[in-house]
Amino acid sequence: MLKVExxxxxxxxxxxxxxxxxxxxxxxxxxxxxxxxxxxxxxxxRGIRIxxxxxxxxxxxxxxxxSRLMNRKYPETQLFRKILQTIWYQINNxxxxxxxxxxxxDRTVKGGTGWGAEFAKICNKPLYVFDQEQxxxxxxxxxxxxxxxxxxxxxxxxxxxxxxxxxxxxxxAIEELFARSFA
Numbered sequence: 457m458l459k460v461e462x463x464x465x466x467x468x469x470x471x472x473x474x475x476x477x478x479x480x481x482x483x484x485x486x487x488x489x490x491x492x493x494x495x496x497x498x499x500x501x502r503g504i505r506i507x508x509x510x511x512x513x514x515x516x517x518x519x520x521x522x523s524r525l526m527n528r529k530y531p532e533t534q535l536f537r538k539i540l541q542t543i544w545y546q547i548n549n550x551x552x553x554x555x556x557x558x559x560x561x562d563r564t565v566k567g568g569t570g571w572g573a574e575f576a577k578i579c580n581k582p583l584y585v586f587d588q589e590q591x592x593x594x595x596x597x598x599x600x601x602x603x604x605x606x607x608x609x610x611x612x613x614x615x616x617x618x619x620x621x622x623x624x625x626x627x628x629a630i631e632e633l634f635a636r637s638f639a
Contacts, residue, residue: 458612460485460638466549466615468492468542469500473556473569473618476627478502480634481616491545493538507542515544517571526570527562536568543572543617550615552582554633556626557619559587559594559601572617582611586629588619593629609637 465481467474469490478500481488488503493512498504507515517540523530530536547553553576558566565573565585576583576596583596584607594601618626 458609458637462612463487463609463638464489464549464613466491466546466613467500467617468539468546469498469504470620471499472620472622473626473630474616475499476556476622476630477554477616477618480630484634484638486638489549491542493542496535496538496542505545507545511545512538512541515541515548517541517544522571525574526564528564528570530568530571539568540571543568544575546615546617547572547575547579547581549613550581551611551613552609553584553615553617554607554609554630555583555585555618556588556622556629557585558589559585563601567619569618572615576615586618586626588623588626591625606636607633609633 464487466489467477478488490500490504492498492504493507519530519532555569555573557569560566564570585594593604593607595604
């Protein structure tokens, strides 16, 4: 079992799933690092880490590549690029990744959150998704999503991210994940 004092949540502090991951981490007295950038409105300011322009460049990605990999068209705006760059930091710093969202038929995760899940796959990091529509957890096994019951946080440096449209079952999944991991 992990020691709370050694554990760090890496997230982005956005409304929805990231806000809930942070709220529950704070309840358990787990350190929290929320990557953001100047001028970006977020819900969580505890542990905020504002990335400068040079740091953001480290997480840069071709929008064409990201769109092709994700089978969708991402907007080519500076705001969206910076959001993807902060997601790079979240995934890069966490050694296992927990996402709240929706797995699509093409095996990607819906929305901007999907880039974080896809980057975790590329990095071969343990990746779990709670699909709110299916009301269950899945784990990526390097080829496909498999059902898992009751995953636990097993690495002291983990990432918690996901949809802004957090439902009650997504909130419950986050609460139960922490309860199982830090009981």
